[in-house]
Amino acid sequence: MSELVDEIGSLRALDRDALIARYRAETGREPRQKNAAWLVRRLAWRVQERRLGGLSAAARARLDELVAQIDLRVEAPRSTGQLSRSPKRTDGLAVGTCVEREYRGERLLLRVEEGGFRVEGSSRIDPDVIHRSISAAAAAACGQHVNGNLWWRLVSRKRAS
Secondary structure, three states, X not given: OHHHHXXXXXXXHOOHHHHHHHHHHHHOOOOOOOOHHHXXXXXXXXXXXXXXXXXXXXXXXXXXXXXXXXXXXXXXXXXXXXXXXXXXXXXXXXXXXXXXXXXXXXXXXXXXXXXXXXXXXXXXXXXXXXEOOHHHHHHHHHOOOOOHHHXXXXXXXXXXX
8 A cells, every 4th residue: 555655656746747748658648637736636546546446347337327317418509599688787776776976066967777877967978878887977977987886986995995
């Protein structure tokens, strides 16, 4: 048993290229991964299998039975042609929500609509424009790129970081 432990221990001393070469020699194929830790685990399993005998014939036969019972999909599922889109908003704001903010003496109103966000209350902003994100709405209101949740004061600065 100590020989087995020594052989597995010697695997850990090999560099990645030597492990890849050993894997090729043991299995006769290229490794799926070339990560040294993965190669050591796979080779250690092979060493143990070779020394201790691997699975019994009965265990292999049972595994073959179980694999035969599995209904594996051979084709990809058929597409309906439509993209599935979630009806829920990812920003947590319900349609119809209004958020007020005072900015440079103007009372701005952010309305959450089905297609995005509408900003009202400023002579500089076209109220007919629907902004795709809350940050785009904030940028339209203040004229620079900002974090929309922070600018509209929906979250505190501590929570946003």
